[in-house]
Amino acid sequence: MSFSWARQYEPQTGVTKWLDERLPLPRLVYNAVGAGYPVPRNLNYMWNFGVLAGFFLVLQIITGVVLAMHYASDATVAFAKVEHIMRDVNWGWLMRYMHANGASFFFIVIYLHIFRGFFYSSYKAPREMIWLLGVVIFLLMMATAFMGYVLPWGQMSFWGAKVITGLFGAIPVVGEPLQVWLLGGFAPDDAALNRFFSLHFLLPFVIAGVVILHIWALHIPGSSNPTGVEVKKESDTVPFHPYYTAKDGFGLGVVLIVFTIMVFFLPNMLGHPDNYIEANPLSTPALIVPEWYFYPFYAILRAFTFDFFFVPAKLLGVIAMFASILIWFILPWLDKSPVRSGHYRPLFRIFFWILMADMALLFYLGGAHAEEPYIMLSQLATAYYFLHFLVILPIISQIEKPRPLPYSITEAVLGKDEPAAGTKPAETSA
Amino acid sequence: MIRLISILAGLGFAIAALWSFGKGAYVVMTEGMGEQSAEYALHEKVRGPEGGFSFDGPVGNWDRQQLQRGYQVYKEVCSACHSLNYVAFRNLADLGYDEGQVKAEAASWQVPGIDPNTGEATSRPGLPTDKFPSPYPNSVAAAAANNNAIPPDLSLMTKARKDGSNYLYALLVGYGEPDPAKLAEYPEFETPTGLYFNKYFPNVNIAMAPPLTADGQVTYSDGTEATISQMSKDVAAFLTWTAEPTMMKRKQTGWPVLGFLLFATILAWLSKKQIWSSVKPRKED
Numbered sequence: 237m238s239f240s241w242a243r244q245y246e247p248q249t250g251v252t253k254w255l256d257e258r259l260p261l262p263r264l265v266y267n268a269v270g271a272g273y274p275v276p277r278n279l280n281y282m283w284n285f286g287v288l289a290g291f292f293l294v295l296q297i298i299t300g301v302v303l304a305m306h307y308a309s310d311a312t313v314a315f316a317k318v319e320h321i322m323r324d325v326n327w328g329w330l331m332r333y334m335h336a337n338g339a340s341f342f343f344i345v346i347y348l349h350i351f352r353g354f355f356y357s358s359y360k361a362p363r364e365m366i367w368l369l370g371v372v373i374f375l376l377m378m379a380t381a382f383m384g385y386v387l388p389w390g391q392m393s394f395w396g397a398k399v400i401t402g403l404f405g406a407i408p409v410v411g412e413p414l415q416v417w418l419l420g421g422f423a424p425d426d427a428a429l430n431r432f433f434s435l436h437f438l439l440p441f442v443i444a445g446v447v448i449l450h451i452w453a454l455h456i457p458g459s460s461n462p463t464g465v466e467v468k469k470e471s472d473t474v475p476f477h478p479y480y481t482a483k484d485g486f487g488l489g490v491v492l493i494v495f496t497i498m499v500f501f502l503p504n505m506l507g508h509p510d511n512y513i514e515a516n517p518l519s520t521p522a523l524i525v526p527e528w529y530f531y532p533f534y535a536i537l538r539a540f541t542f543d544f545f546f547v548p549a550k551l552l553g554v555i556a557m558f559a560s561i562l563i564w565f566i567l568p569w570l571d572k573s574p575v576r577s578g579h580y581r582p583l584f585r586i587f588f589w590i591l592m593a594d595m596a597l598l599f600y601l602g603g604a605h606a607e608e609p610y611i612m613l614s615q616l617a618t619a620y621y622f623l624h625f626l627v628i629l630p631i632i633s634q635i636e637k638p639r640p641l642p643y644s645i646t647e648a649v650l651g652k653d654e655p656a657a658g659t660k661p662a663e664t665s666a
Numbered sequence: 667m668i669r670l671i672s673i674l675a676g677l678g679f680a681i682a683a684l685w686s687f688g689k690g691a692y693v694v695m696t697e698g699m700g701e702q703s704a705e706y707a708l709h710e711k712v713r714g715p716e717g718g719f720s721f722d723g724p725v726g727n728w729d730r731q732q733l734q735r736g737y738q739v740y741k742e743v744c745s746a747c748h749s750l751n752y753v754a755f756r757n758l759a760d761l762g763y764d765e766g767q768v769k770a771e772a773a774s775w776q777v778p779g780i781d782p783n784t785g786e787a788t789s790r791p792g793l794p795t796d797k798f799p800s801p802y803p804n805s806v807a808a809a810a811a812n813n814n815a816i817p818p819d820l821s822l823m824t825k826a827r828k829d830g831s832n833y834l835y836a837l838l839v840g841y842g843e844p845d846p847a848k849l850a851e852y853p854e855f856e857t858p859t860g861l862y863f864n865k866y867f868p869n870v871n872i873a874m875a876p877p878l879t880a881d882g883q884v885t886y887s888d889g890t891e892a893t894i895s896q897m898s899k900d901v902a903a904f905l906t907w908t909a910e911p912t913m914m915k916r917k918q919t920g921w922p923v924l925g926f927l928l929f930a931t932i933l934a935w936l937s938k939k940q941i942w943s944s945v946k947p948r949k950e951d
Contacts, residue, residue: 277945319752319822322912329912330919474945482938489931496927500920501724504825512826512909513818522868542689544682552682559679569668608690608699615687619680626676630669 238267239274239458241470268451274473275480276461278649282356283459283480284487285349290447291488292342297440299335300384303328307387309433311426314389315514333503339381340506341495343529346374355588356464357576362457364568369450371564373443378530378561380439383432385527386424390511395524397424397432403537403557406550423517463648464576465641471653472645523605531602532595536560538606539618556618563625570625573633575641583636587628594620704852708844710865714832715899721831721906724917728907730762735886736904737761739897742884743877744820747812750798752821753908760911768794775799813860815873824902825909831902833866838898840866841876 245266247253256263266272306321306328308314321328350370353359359367382400386393401424405415420427458467467473474480498505506528510521526534540552578585597617604610647653720729737758740750755772763771772792777799779790792799801817802808808816824830841864849855857863861871881893890896907913 316752322910323752323757329910329916333916478941479945482934482941486931486934486938489927489934493924493927493931496920496924500916500923503916509826509828509830512822539683540686542686544685547682549686556679556683559675563672566668566672570672572669608694612687612690612694615683615690619683619687622676622679622683626672626679630673 238272238455239467239470239473241473242267242274243271243475245270245272268455269481270477271475273455273458273476274467274470275459275476276467276472276645277474277479278461278463278645279459279480279483280462281483281487282348282352282462284484285345285352287484288345288488288491289342289349292338292345293440293443293447295338296335296342297444299331299338300437300440302331303335304437307433309387309430311389311429311515314387314429318388330499333499336507337495337498337503339384339527340529341491341498342377343381345491346377347529350374351592354591355578356460356462357571357573357578358460359568360571360576361568363454363460365453365456366450367568368565369446369453371561373446373450374564375561376439376443376446380436380443381527381529383436383439385511386429386432387436388511389429389515391513391515391519391521392508392511392524394424394515394517395521396526397428399524400526401428403554406548406554408551424515460576461645462577462579463642463645464580465643465645465648468644469646525603528599528603531600532598533557533560533602535598535602535614536618536621538602539611539614541611541615556622560621563622567625567629571629571633573636573638575638580639580641581632581636582639583632584629587624587632590620591624594624704855705869705871707852708848708855708865708870709868710840712829712833712836712866714829715835715895715902719831719899719903719906721903721913724920726917727914728760729903731888731890732900732903733761733907734763735888735890735897736900736902736907738886739878739884739901740820740904743897744901745798745801747801747808747817747874748820749800749802749817750821750908751800751819752797753911754795754797755792756794757911760907772796813873817874820905820908822909824906830909831906834902834905835898836866837864837872838878838901839895840864844870 245256245260245263247256247262252262255261263272303321306317306325308317318332321332323329325331353367353370382396386397397419401415401419404418405411407414416422418428419425420431461467508525508527525531534557537553537557540549540556543549544552573581573584575581578588594617597613598621601610601614601617642648644653720726720732740748755768755775758768758771759765772794775792775796775798776789777792777796779788780786781788802811805816824834827833841862844855844863844865857871861873862875863870864872878894878897881891883894884892884897886892910916
């Protein structure tokens with residue numbers, strides 16, 4: 237699809253003309269991220285993070301493939317192999333620090349991308365499929381990152397793997413056999429390390445495939461925008477190239493500066509010191525925590541400390557943790573407000589910022605020791621998290637009176653617009 | 667329909683979480699937050715050496731004289747019990763030794779070898795390509811010789827602890843007696859036999875006997891006075907180097923990369939401004 241005014245690809249040389257008639261790959265790129273893709277002209281910098289996430293996916297794959305050339309997924313040598321990369325492989329330390337911090341930055345930009353979607357309701361019709369595929373990508377990323385953290389075979393690798401696979405043990409009846417089947421044994425060892433390495437190598441390519449579907453689905457309705465008003469005519473849009481390639485290029489530069497500071501000057505700040513101790517099944521660390529980007533969900537897991545009627549606390553925690561992400565799948569059908577952008581939804585906007593504060597609190601609590609007052613705080617934060625998505629959103633979308641929307645994107649940008657023939661301008665806000 | 671189900675499910679999750687909250691709050695109200703343990707009260711926050719380390723910060727660099735002194739402390743004191751598995755003698759060139767000195771230094775250590783005539787296990791002088799030898803043949807021997815506590819490998823120690831370089835320094839100077847004022851509040855506290863009180867160790871009783879006990883325990887060839895604090899600082903610096911020999915290359919590579927990115931980002935910003943100038947609404951006043 238495209239808007240009728242989208243520019244058409246015209247091969248300029250004999251070679252590109254020849255190629256265009258046989259395999260129109262340049263045409264595909266032109267229409268996907270080139271001048272052939274009309275994009276709303278009013279996107280703010282929150283719309284940079286999709287491209288940035290794509291950049292970090294590619295960076296992770298490149299650095300990861302190089303690291304895999306020097307690594308061995310054997311529990312007796314895995315830890316030493318990582319040190320071999322750090323000490324003896326030319327620029328190995330750079331590859332590893334870029335990969336480890338690259339994972340963190342991938343999650344930073346993805347979280348901002350998701351929160352952008354929450355605020356501007358990017359999940360609403362006709363963009364539900366983009367949102368659903370995005371949640372699938374996020375779940376795949378979590379699985380990939382979790383298995384990647386096991387590969388250095390440090391103390392947190394081992395105990396993290398033990399705790400997370402132990403979650404499956406909470407499932408009634410099939411739980412324990414399932415856990416043994418997943419690990420290939422009763423505790424993480426060679427079998428688990430080997431399969432995690434294999435899957436950690438495979439899943440990024442699966443993610444890349446789903447990313448292609450995500451972008452494909454995006455090009456059907458076109459990009460959303462901060463007003464939430466759909467594109468009506470050519471003056472509402474600009475071609476992706478050069479306008480948004482230039483804007484994304486600047487955004488990429490800013491993020492890479494922060495990334496460089498982390499990689500070269502604070503490479504271990506986001507990691508955990510315990511992972512520089514080789515895995516030891518006989519010595520349990522004082523505090524077992526996953527990587528920082530899992531903290532909110534880890535906080536939800538640990539919030540359930542007492543059995544609720546016949547449901548054991550551990551099972552409740554596991555259900556709540558998985559549900560906390562799975563509920564994003566039904567978000568397009570929970571929030572029925574016809575207005576997309578949070579800018580025009582006074583009530584929604586208040587609760588959105590409460591949710592952001594709640595998420596920030598869960599981030600903090602997930603990394604804290606399991607002691608009071610952190611446990612009680614995480615219980616309150618968990619309760620709000622579920623109330624927000626499952627109760628508050630459906631209700632406010634019914635009772636809220638949204639502010640008037642601009643007639644078009646052009647009007648929102650320029651302050652005035654000539655209505656197209658046959659349509660009346662909507663009432664405008666001052 | 668879907669919203670009705672979701673509201674019920676949402677209330678269910680919230681009530682289950684608040685149920686745990688209520689029961690937890692009840693326990694806290696009736697039993698209090700739990701008493702602070704003696705170990706927690708006697709533990710002190712890590713304090714690094716006066717003036718910090720030469721390698722601190724984004725422009726810090728190794729002090730090679732200090733690394734050589736720290737190596738001497740490791741060789742004469744720590745290596746009796748602690749291995750340095752990931753470091754090879756050839757790496758000592760980083761400390762400022764030339765090729766001949768590295769060879770001589772390697773040869774001063776005995777490493778496991780094989781008798782070329784009989785094939786029996788034996789020992790031979792080290793070569794630059796060898797890694798530092800372990801003081802014990804295996805972990806069972808290490809445990810047996812050390813009251814059941816295995817001395818950990820030191821290669822990565824400063825990265826394996828929070829604020830590792832400062833922690834290591836603090837640990838080495840932190841032996842002594844507990845603060846009597848605090849101890850009075852916990853009369854039942856005592857350091858078990860075979861353990862030693864150290865206020866910077868996480869549970870304050872450590873299995874390692876004080877390794878640096880007297881000034882002048884090693885004799886520095888560069889004339890530096892070998893106080894306990896000086897030796898601790900030097901060996902902490904040396905073990906920071908063993909944990910990450912590439913640290914200087916990392917920091918020194920970072921600056922040009924950062925400079926290039928700043929330049930490229932300014933260019934990107936200018937070109938973005940230029941490209942958008944034709945469609946940006948002009949401010950009318």
